[in-house]
Amino acid sequence: MFNVALGTLLCSCSRVADPDQPPATNRSTATAFAMAEAPVESPAASGDAATVHAALPTSSGAGPVTAVSAALPAASTGKLPVLMVHLVTDTDALYTITKARFRHTLALLYAHGYRPITVAQMIDRRIDVAPGMRPVVFTFDDASASQFGYIEKNGSLQIDPESAVGIWLAFARTHPDWKPRATFCMLSGAEAGRSFFGNKGIEGQKTEWRFRKLQFLRDQGFELCNHTLWHANLAKYPDAFVQEQIARGQLAIDSAVPGYKVRTFALPLGVWPKNRALAQRGQWRDPKTGVVTRYNYDAILEVAGGPSVNPFDPSFKPLSIRRFNLQHDAVDSLVARLERTNTGYVVPPLSR
Numbered sequence: 001m002f003n004v005a006l007g008t009l010l011c012s013c014s015r016v017a018d019p020d021q022p023p024a025t026n027r028s029t030a031t032a033f034a035m036a037e038a039p040v041e042s043p044a045a046s047g048d049a050a051t052v053h054a055a056l057p058t059s060s061g062a063g064p065v066t067a068v069s070a071a072l073p074a075a076s077t078g079k080l081p082v083l084m085v086h087l088v089t090d091t092d093a094l095y096t097i098t099k100a101r102f103r104h105t106l107a108l109l110y111a112h113g114y115r116p117i118t119v120a121q122m123i124d125r126r127i128d129v130a131p132g133m134r135p136v137v138f139t140f141d142d143a144s145a146s147q148f149g150y151i152e153k154n155g156s157l158q159i160d161p162e163s164a165v166g167i168w169l170a171f172a173r174t175h176p177d178w179k180p181r182a183t184f185c186m187l188s189g190a191e192a193g194r195s196f197f198g199n200k201g202i203e204g205q206k207t208e209w210r211f212r213k214l215q216f217l218r219d220q221g222f223e224l225c226n227h228t229l230w231h232a233n234l235a236k237y238p239d240a241f242v243q244e245q246i247a248r249g250q251l252a253i254d255s256a257v258p259g260y261k262v263r264t265f266a267l268p269l270g271v272w273p274k275n276r277a278l279a280q281r282g283q284w285r286d287p288k289t290g291v292v293t294r295y296n297y298d299a300i301l302e303v304a305g306g307p308s309v310n311p312f313d314p315s316f317k318p319l320s321i322r323r324f325n326l327q328h329d330a331v332d333s334l335v336a337r338l339e340r341t342n343t344g345y346v347v348p349p350l351s352r
């Protein structure tokens, strides 16, 4: 059982401003993650928040919620939100959400019948969510320590309970059908602790912990997604550079989790390379080793666009998936709106 305190809502995050170079180590969070475009979805009006509050159940156990909507949309219709998260911090800033907001968002979505799946599940239509429930995709961009931190205690490593992964797993312990299903779109060579969830002691994270974090996520069932080497604006560079940025990001994932098939790619800044096809497929030859790394993605994530259509919708384009920025109380507003207009995707009664 839990209560949702809408009055405590805080939220902001969006695409990372183009550093066009590795972010400076000492760059402030607010600067390094400055928003480059306005959110597509406007923050909730107070009336929306009231609507959400009124719709919340008074209690919710660990078991599946049923009857999320009296009138279900047709099976192939309805929006399936792909949420985008960057930093999870102590303060609200343009590109961050507070830990309180993150906790609140999980509780809010759960109470309204949402259950998480990965991007890979979405594009494969492998939606292992009970009939009557609403799938939702969380995507985490940029691999900051705020998403997945370790704390060293007496020689052993513990997941920072205040990092997003720690918060997620704690929520799952009391809500067992909230599975470890989310997609982490990672940088592997950025500075300022944006290299596989932290390095060089930044924010207390050691470089040698990085691979262990990726392996843990994989083992749990989270999806590993490539977000390039260091977040360059791919539109500004020649084809060879674009392919190097993407391939080296993938190569780094393979170093941490050998043989892992990376299926999803998130465009830095949501910007396509001049040669758009190179976002999906390409190759790079390491000049030092001669080894060629090839990539061929099944899903490409953009930055904005609002809630995605569901993968059964004929208009769904896996190589151009819209995302919904988790900022301010936008998700509260979205949840209310999808229910009010009956335009959210609900898993139909009969399994596919």
Ligand SMILES: [Zn+2]
Pocket: 015, 016, 141, 142, 227, 231, 268, 269
């Ligand atoms: Zn990013």
